[in-house]
Amino acid sequence: MAELFYDDDADLSIIQGRKVAVLGYGSQGHAHALSLRDSGVDVRVGLPEGSKSKVKAEEQGLRVVTPAEAAAEADVIMILVPDPIQAKVYEESVKDNLKDGDALFFGHGFNIRFDLIKPPAGVDVCMVAPKGPGHLVRRQYEEGRGVPCIVAVEQDASGDAFKLALSYAKGIGGTRAGVIKTTFTEETETDLFGEQAVLCGGASALVKAGFETLVEAGYQPEIAYFECLHELKLIVDLMYEGGLEKMRWSVSETAEWGDYVTGPRIVTDATKAEMKKVLGEIQDGTFARNWINEYNNGLPKYNEYKKADGDHLLETTGRKLRKLMSWVDDEA
Numbered sequence: 001m002a003e004l005f006y007d008d009d010a011d012l013s014i015i016q017g018r019k020v021a022v023l024g025y026g027s028q029g030h031a032h033a034l035s036l037r038d039s040g041v042d043v044r045v046g047l048p049e050g051s052k053s054k055v056k057a058e059e060q061g062l063r064v065v066t067p068a069e070a071a072a073e074a075d076v077i078m079i080l081v082p083d084p085i086q087a088k089v090y091e092e093s094v095k096d097n098l099k100d101g102d103a104l105f106f107g108h109g110f111n112i113r114f115d116l117i118k119p120p121a122g123v124d125v126c127m128v129a130p131k132g133p134g135h136l137v138r139r140q141y142e143e144g145r146g147v148p149c150i151v152a153v154e155q156d157a158s159g160d161a162f163k164l165a166l167s168y169a170k171g172i173g174g175t176r177a178g179v180i181k182t183t184f185t186e187e188t189e190t191d192l193f194g195e196q197a198v199l200c201g202g203a204s205a206l207v208k209a210g211f212e213t214l215v216e217a218g219y220q221p222e223i224a225y226f227e228c229l230h231e232l233k234l235i236v237d238l239m240y241e242g243g244l245e246k247m248r249w250s251v252s253e254t255a256e257w258g259d260y261v262t263g264p265r266i267v268t269d270a271t272k273a274e275m276k277k278v279l280g281e282i283q284d285g286t287f288a289r290n291w292i293n294e295y296n297n298g299l300p301k302y303n304e305y306k307k308a309d310g311d312h313l314l315e316t317t318g319r320k321l322r323k324l325m326s327w328v329d330d331e332a
């Protein structure tokens with residue numbers, strides 16, 4: 001079982017005694033920078049000239065300098081720019097500003113796990129990854145609560161890297177909820193697998209295939225949309241609150257019976273065998289290599305897939321139907 005850590009296990013004064021640079025001020029960056037500051041930590045935000053986020057960070061009372069200046073001033077550097085550009089930001093702004101005894105922090109293990117960033121031996125390399133979007137992380141902190149975090153140490157140069165990471169997690173409210181110890185490898189591989197096989201890839205493909213099956217059989221797209229996409233939220237909310245058990249308790253006995261007998265005909269042994277292949281390609285670096293190549297080539301296939309799905313009848317039907325539902329918030 002996982003090891004859990006709470007407020008009493010973490011010493012906030014450790015991070016209060018350091019100088020922290022938060023590079024990036026997006027979903028995670030704004031939550032980390034503001035909550036660390038409110039926890040009495042010396043924080044500066046690193047953003048390039050012309051960054052859209054700069055005005056926002058300054059309005060919220062933070063000092064903004066360039067990423068290189070932030071890395072030079074600080075002895076704890078948290079990299080919260082998008083994963084595909086972290087290696088470039090590291091090469092250009094961080095690498096030459098690292099001194100022995102500094103610590104390099106991440107919110108996701110991708111660049112370390114796949115050797116895109118190779119920090120020198122004298123620095124601690126840690127991860128503090130909240131298990132929730134940045135806006136929830138910040139809101140929970142402000143309300144005196146926290147979002148659970150996972151924490152890992154890849155390189156313990158100081159001998160105290162885990163204490164430092166726990167202290168940072170306390171600074172953003174993570175230890176109020178609970179912190180789970182993991183490794184960069186476990187976090188990165190399970191995160192990629194989850195989003196590809198289940199949460200994003202698996203769920204979108206399931207919804208699309210169900211919708212297409214009904215429409216190809218002559219049913220109205222509007223009805224197919226409600227059955228295969230809209231109602232999914234209800235089911236997922238029940239699972240989130242009480243697992244499969246609560247979902248099955250809440251739906252009709254007919255739906256529950258259909259779940260037992262039909263589910264395994266849809267997600268079959270062949271599907272699970274493919275999941276194992278997907279996991280293998282994550283573990284051996286194939287997925288990461290292909291994705292970084294695609295990104296560096298200007299995202300040709302990514303844009304093609306995006307366009308194709310944007311024009312799909314499921315999406316055009318949904319755009320129309322959501323206008324009928326005043327309670328559905330279509331804001332990004």
Ligand code: NDP
Nearest residue numbers: 024025026027028051052053080081082107108132133134
């Ligand atoms: P966002 O896309 O929300 O934010 C990116 C930020 O980086 C923006 O402020 C952007 O500024 C800035 N930026 C872009 N280029 C540079 C640069 N060259 N130098 C400095 N800053 C730059 O990122 P996320 O918060 O989603 O992700 C950050 C990290 O957190 C990733 O590692 C991600 O995997 C991880 N994570 C994200 C979660 C989430 O909820 N989103 C959850 C857990 C982990 P500009 O305004 O100019 O574009």
Ligand code: MG
Nearest residue numbers: 108191192195
């Ligand atoms: Mg992810």
Ligand code: MG
Nearest residue numbers: 226227231255
């Ligand atoms: Mg029904």
